[in-house]
Amino acid sequence: MARMKFLCDADRCIECNACVTACKNEHEVPWGINRRRVVTINDGKPGERSISVACMHCSDAPCKAVCPVDCFYQTAEGIVLHNKDLCIGCGYCFYACPFGAPQYPQAGNFGTRGKMDKCTFCAGGPDPDHSEAEYKKYGRNRIAEGKLPLCAEMCSTKALLAGDGDRVSDIYRERVVARGFGSGAWGWGTAYQMKSGS
Amino acid sequence: MTSWCKAALAALTLMLGLAAAGMPARAADTTSAGAPAGTHQLNTGADADVWRAIRQGVQGTSSLPNPRAGVLIQSEGESWRALRNGPIATYGAWALAGILVVLVLFFLFRGRIRLDAPATGRTVQRFNALERGTHWLTAGSFIVLALTGLNVLYGRWVLLPVIGPEAFAALTGWGKLAHNYLGFAFMAGVLVTFLLWVRHNIPERADLTWFAQAGGLFSKNVHPEAKKFNAGQKVIFWATVLGGAGLGFTGLALLFPFSFGGLQDMQLYQMIHAVIALAMAVIIIGHIYIGSVGMEGAFDAMGSGQVEEEWAREHHALWLAEVKGERIDPRPHGHHAPAE
Numbered sequence: 017m018a019r020m021k022f023l024c025d026a027d028r029c030i031e032c033n034a035c036v037t038a039c040k041n042e043h044e045v046p047w048g049i050n051r052r053r054v055v056t057i058n059d060g061k062p063g064e065r066s067i068s069v070a071c072m073h074c075s076d077a078p079c080k081a082v083c084p085v086d087c088f089y090q091t092a093e094g095i096v097l098h099n100k101d102l103c104i105g106c107g108y109c110f111y112a113c114p115f116g117a118p119q120y121p122q123a124g125n126f127g128t129r130g131k132m133d134k135c136t137f138c139a140g141g142p143d144p145d146h147s148e149a150e151y152k153k154y155g156r157n158r159i160a161e162g163k164l165p166l167c168a169e170m171c172s173t174k175a176l177l178a179g180d181g182d183r184v185s186d187i188y189r190e191r192v193v194a195r196g197f198g199s200g201a202w203g204w205g206t207a208y209q210m211k212s213g214s
Numbered sequence: 215m216t217s218w219c220k221a222a223l224a225a226l227t228l229m230l231g232l233a234a235a236g237m238p239a240r241a242a243d244t245t246s247a248g249a250p251a252g253t254h255q256l257n258t259g260a261d262a263d264v265w266r267a268i269r270q271g272v273q274g275t276s277s278l279p280n281p282r283a284g285v286l287i288q289s290e291g292e293s294w295r296a297l298r299n300g301p302i303a304t305y306g307a308w309a310l311a312g313i314l315v316v317l318v319l320f321f322l323f324r325g326r327i328r329l330d331a332p333a334t335g336r337t338v339q340r341f342n343a344l345e346r347g348t349h350w351l352t353a354g355s356f357i358v359l360a361l362t363g364l365n366v367l368y369g370r371w372v373l374l375p376v377i378g379p380e381a382f383a384a385l386t387g388w389g390k391l392a393h394n395y396l397g398f399a400f401m402a403g404v405l406v407t408f409l410l411w412v413r414h415n416i417p418e419r420a421d422l423t424w425f426a427q428a429g430g431l432f433s434k435n436v437h438p439e440a441k442k443f444n445a446g447q448k449v450i451f452w453a454t455v456l457g458g459a460g461l462g463f464t465g466l467a468l469l470f471p472f473s474f475g476g477l478q479d480m481q482l483y484q485m486i487h488a489v490i491a492l493a494m495a496v497i498i499i500g501h502i503y504i505g506s507v508g509m510e511g512a513f514d515a516m517g518s519g520q521v522e523e524e525w526a527r528e529h530h531a532l533w534l535a536e537v538k539g540e541r542i543d544p545r546p547h548g549h550h551a552p553a554e
Contacts, residue, residue, distance in 0.1 A: 033277060053283050057274040063264060067274075069286055078295045084366045085383045086374060102383035104390050106366070107471065111481050112291040116282065124471040127394040199261050206269070206287055 018180035019094040020137055021208065022168070023188055024068045026199045028175035031056055031066035035167035035176055039070070042138070042166045043155025049119040051135040052167055065199070068167070068176050070135035071096060071117035072207035079109035079118060093159075094181075095137040100153045105129035114206050137178070138165040181208070282477065294481040302485060303367055306492035310364075313496045317503045327509040329524050330435050337520035338537055340530075345410055349516050352403030352454070355396045360495045362389035367488065397465050404458030411451060414442040420532075421445035442533045450501050457494045461487060 031054050039045065039052045052070035057063075073096045080088035080096060087102035088109075098109075107129055110118040120129035131153075140157030143150035150157060158166060168178035177184045185201070192198035268274075273284040341349070365373065365386055374382040423438050424445035430436035438444070443451065464487040467474035474483070505512050511525035526534040 050278055050280075050283070053276050053278055055274040055276045055284050055286050057264060057268065057272065057286075059275045063261075065264060067268075067286060078291055081299055082295050084370055085386050086370045086379065087383065099379075102379055104383060104387040106390060111477065111484065112295045114287050114289060114291055116285060116288065125473075126469060127390055200265055202265070202268075203287065206289070 017092055019182070020073060020179065021094070021181035021184050021204075022070065022072055022137075022165075023177040023184045023201050023204070025175045025177065025188060025191065026065045026067050026202055027195070027197070028173040029054070029066040029068055030173055030175070032172055034170050034172055035068045038166045038170040039135070042158075043136075045133070045155065046121060049121060049133050051117075051119065051133065067202055068171075069115055069117075069203070070167070071113075071137070072115055072203055073135075073137055074114075074207045075209075078112035078114065082108045082112045084108060089142070091139065095139045095159070097136055097139060097141055097154075098132065098134070099142045100131040100133075101142075103131045105131055115203065138163070282472075288477060290478045290481055294485065297485055298367075298488065302488050302492070306367065306488070309492060309496045310499075313499050317500065317508075321503075321508070324432065326507060327431070327504075329510055329522070330437075330528060331524050333525075334523045336523040337514075338523055338526055338534065339519055340515040340521045340526065341519045343519070346516055346519055348403055348406045348410060351399060352407055352458075355400040355403060356494075356498065358392055358396050359400055360491065360498070362386075362393040363488075363491050364495070365389050366393075394469060397462070397469070400458065401462040401465075404455060404462065407451075407458075408455045411443070412455075415448045415451040417445075417448060421448060437528045437531070439531045440529065440533065441536070442530060444530065450497065453494060453497050457490050457497075460490045461494070464490070 033054050036050060036052050036054060040050070043051070045051055052068060054066055054068045056066045058065065073090075073094055075094065077088060077090065077096045079098075080086075080090065083098075084106055085102050085104055087099045088096060089098070090096050105120060105124075105127065107118075107120070107124060109132060110116075110120070117134045118132045119134060120132055122128050122130045136154050136157075138156060138158035140146075140150045140160065141154035143153065145157050145160040156166075158164065163169070165178040168176045177187060188198070188201060268286050269289070271285060271288055271290075274286065276283040366389070369382065369386060373385075377385070420439060420441075421444075424440060427436055427438045429444060429446050430438055464483040467483045468480060468487065471480060474480075505516065511522050512529075514521050514525075523534070526537075
């Protein structure tokens with residue numbers, strides 16, 4: 017069984033934000049919510065790096081561990097999904113997440129955050145595949161269509177890789193060998209190491 | 215803001231008695247970039263510094279309006295998770311179970327604390343309508359807040375398996391709303407409680423005597439003298455006022471996200487909120503016991519407001535004398551002792 021992972025090659029990302037736009041369009045994500053974002057470190061200085069980040073679908077997902085209503089679940093492929101029908105918008109997953117992935121439709125005063133929204137690895141949610149309800153709550157289910165996440169597919173420099181973790185590592189390793197350097201698989205330690213599962 | 219996390223993690227390590235080597239090893243695991251096998255950072259030393267900084271929460275820029283979007287990794291969340299799901303939940307559960315066991319044992323061995331002398335049939339007013347109203351405003355809101363709060367911490371493990379995910383999520387959702395709004399009733403109750411009773415709750419020398427005799431709780435015919443509030447009640451009062459102030463402040467900070475600080479501050483406020491709330495729940499369970507089944511005549515003080523004179527003489531002799539305008543009457547069995 018594949019273990020789905022994201023990898024952003026920081027030596028390739030050019031901060032074009034196509035991944036962000038593709039995600040918003042594919043899933044018709046509402047205003048104010050960004051399931052994916054691009055962060056630039058040392059902007060305009062030597063050593064500038066850009067990184068595209070979303071939910072990393074952690075092995076031992078902190079969001080899942082702290083959710084008071086236990087609305088998260090992890091698919092057999094390691095994708096971390098949640099049930100918006102159960103979510104109470106308490107914000108705990110946002111406190112716990114290392115990557116700032118959980119998003120809320122509202123500011124949150126008086127606990128009025130609304131249902132949490134985050135990257136689904138284009139895998140929808142617990143509603144029936146391709147149903148209207150699934151699309152409205154979670155966006156398109158490309159995994160059920162046999163496709164990988166659109167953000168990575170649209171990436172102009174193929175900096176963002178998404179798919180089976182072994183294949184993703186192989187591609188990245190080949191790149192590093194070919195060009196003679198690599199910045200390391202950003203975020204993998206936080207998301208995938210020393211955790212249960214693979 | 216990472217320093218508290220480190221301190222907290224260190225404390226956690228000690229408390230749980232983990233192998234001292236465990237945490238550094240784990241930290242080292244997560245700090246390395248975790249590259250796939252065969253990937254080496256061939257080019258630079260500078261890059262390593264950049265990645266380390268990112269791992270430690272350095273903020274970059276993004277094109278989003280959200281100012282916090284520039285943070286790539288916030289590791290404090292893992293510490294928050296470890297503390298909340300770990301020691302806070304564990305020791306909280308032990309404390310709650312502990313107070314219940316203590317009260318059951320106390321009831322089995324001491325039984326209901328009854329009047330030592332026959333009732334006189336006369337009553338005296340102990341609390342007026344405002345005092346009782348304030349008490350029940352605070353008490354009623356606290357009970358709902360405590361149950362809904364405990365549900366957020368433990369319900370997933372206790373209630374969810376019983377009633378199922380849909381019913382539990384609906385209940386917890388309503389509970390969250392109740393918690394958010396009744397918090398204001400509780401804060402108002404605590405504030406008025408403080409204003410009404412603070413002058414009766416200043417610690418004094420007689421309180422030491424009361425503590426020395428354990429308030430007469432464990433023996434018949436022992437009643438250390440007390441004014442309107444005995445030392446035990448003063449503890450409840452200050453726990454409510456100070457704990458309530460702490461709960462109110464941290465609660466407001468959580469109710470208005472990012473108005474009182476950043477994400478790390480909110481994690482800290484959540485943990486303080488949980489610890490104070492658990493401690494108060496333990497104290498208040500004891501308070502409820504002694505004010506209801508634990509002692510004959512105690513409930514009337516907050517029920518009708520009229521207490522039996524003999525009860526007042528035993529538990530609040532100095533106060534009774536003050537109310538009745540008499541001098542203190544050293545009765546043969548004239549010890550005076552605790553109440554709720």
